[in-house]
Amino acid sequence: MTAKYLVTGGAGYVGSVVAARLLEAGHHVTVLDDLSTGFREGVPAGAEFIEGRVQDSANWLDGSFDAVLHFAAFSQVGESVARPEKYWANNVGGTMALLTAMREAGVRKLVFSSTAATYGEPVNTPITETDPTAPTSPYGASKLAVDHMISGESAAHGLTAVSLRYFNVAGAYGAQGERHAPESHLIPLVLQVAQGRRDAISVYGDDYPTPDGTCVRDYIHVADLAEAHLLALTAGAPGRHTICNLGNGNGFSVREVIEMVRKVTGHAIPEVPAARRPGDPAVLVASAETARTSLGWQPTRADLAGIVSDAWDFARRIAEEDK
Numbered sequence: 361m362t363a364k365y366l367v368t369g370g371a372g373y374v375g376s377v378v379a380a381r382l383l384e385a386g387h388h389v390t391v392l393d394d395l396s397t398g399f400r401e402g403v404p405a406g407a408e409f410i411e412g413r414v415q416d417s418a419n420w421l422d423g424s425f426d427a428v429l430h431f432a433a434f435s436q437v438g439e440s441v442a443r444p445e446k447y448w449a450n451n452v453g454g455t456m457a458l459l460t461a462m463r464e465a466g467v468r469k470l471v472f473s474s475t476a477a478t479y480g481e482p483v484n485t486p487i488t489e490t491d492p493t494a495p496t497s498p499y500g501a502s503k504l505a506v507d508h509m510i511s512g513e514s515a516a517h518g519l520t521a522v523s524l525r526y527f528n529v530a531g532a533y534g535a536q537g538e539r540h541a542p543e544s545h546l547i548p549l550v551l552q553v554a555q556g557r558r559d560a561i562s563v564y565g566d567d568y569p570t571p572d573g574t575c576v577r578d579y580i581h582v583a584d585l586a587e588a589h590l591l592a593l594t595a596g597a598p599g600r601h602t603i604c605n606l607g608n609g610n611g612f613s614v615r616e617v618i619e620m621v622r623k624v625t626g627h628a629i630p631e632v633p634a635a636r637r638p639g640d641p642a643v644l645v646a647s648a649e650t651a652r653t654s655l656g657w658q659p660t661r662a663d664l665a666g667i668v669s670d671a672w673d674f675a676r677r678i679a680e681e682d683k
Contacts, residue, residue: 363593364388364424366467368414368458369431370407371398374473374529374582376536378429380404381586390425392417393432402536414454418461427469427593428462430455433503436544437477440499451502452509459513470510471592474523476605476644478504486578486647489525489603496639507603514601521600522592522655527578527607527646529585531667537674538582546577547668550618551675554627561629563614565636570643574614578607578645581661581670591655602654607646608662616664624668 365382369375370391375398382389389407392414403409410420414432421428433451434440440447455472462470477500478493495501513519530547532538538548552558566573588606596602612620622629651657661667 362386362388363426364390366390366392366417366421366425366428367407367431368392368417368428369398369433369473371395371400371402371409372431373536373538373540374526374585375429375431376402376404377533377582378431378586378589379407380533380536381590383407385590390420392420397434397540399539404536415457417458418464421461421465421467423466425465425467427471428458428467429471429473429589430458431473433473435475435499437497437499438544440497440502444498447498447502451499452505455506455509459509462519463513463517468519468598469593470519470521471589472506472510472521472523474507474525474603475500475503476525476527476646478507478525481639481641482644485643486607486609486645487605488647489605489650511601514599518598519601520596520598521602522596523601523603524585524588524592524651525603525605526585527580527605527644529582530579531581531583531661531670532674533583533586533670537678538671539678546614546617547579547621547671548675550621550629551625551672553629554621554625554672555675555679559630560632561618562632562634564634564640566633568642570613572613572615575640576611576613576643576645578609578611579617579664579667580607580659581667584659584661588651588655588657591657595655604651604654605646605648606651607648608659609646609648610662611643611645612664617668620664620668621672624665624672
């Protein structure tokens with residue numbers, strides 16, 4: 361059945377891939393993005409585009425929409441420490457405005473882009489949704505605050521809501537892929553070394569209690585992530601807020617990622633040792649059992665070589681377009 365969806369932040373990395381998948385499924389998609397971190401060319405062809413802030417979503421949101429998929433958030437951990445007010449104003453204040461607009465328009469379904477940063481330092485490995493939430497940055501705290509807001513909205517006003525807590529998203533999907541300014545994610549940073557845009561990759565700590573001494577992270581292909589969002593649109597019930605982790609349930613170390621980039625690209629990747637970053641856990645791996653049982657979700661692109669290959673293809677395509 362064809363539906364109409366508002367995708368906030370749909371010019372960004374994950375939002376643009378989800379918008380593309382919704383269009384492929386035959387739905388009508390409106391992207392709302394202020395382009396502060398997204399890219400106009402990232403909005404997939406066929407989507408209506410509105411350049412605007414999520415804080416002003418009441419100007420465009422009406423009862424013709426079947427649901428909202430909400431990606432419009434700032435997501436740089438370091439920046440959130442330096443400028444916490446920016447994160448509270450946008451991530452929390454923007455979502456408050458969106459929830460109000462949805463309530464007034466009678467739009468009663470929401471899929472929210474949450475994050476593993478809500479957990480902070482892990483107590484268990486793999487992490488489950490019932491583990492303690494103790495964010496170590498204003499970014500993670502802002503996302504956790506929004507999850508609490510959504511729970512309250514659901515209980516009080518009958519909202520059907522699903523929060524998807526991502527671990528490390530990577531890869532690309534067709535014309536949509538990862539590009540941030542500044543870039544802070546490992547795979548695109550290592551690919552920049554392969555492209556000659558960066559001299560070396562910094563390895564922050566090599567004495568962690570892991571097999572090769574470097575941090576281990578759970579990488580999930582952005583196309584698998586997008587599939588979870590489509591499934592979430594048909595999950596849940598009025599008055600219920602479901603929270604699901606999204607990950608592959610296994611991890612790759614920093615050195616394993618670097619070595620895979622060497623194999624995929626055929627380029628040497630010089631490494632530079634660096635001190636540990638404060639607050640970097642040794643291992644962050646998700647249990648996605650709730651997503652499997654509640655959404656019927658099963659990742660199909662968990663192979664690191666495939667994730668890196670897709671990201672490499674996208675990085676080279678963007679470099680050609682920028683010439």
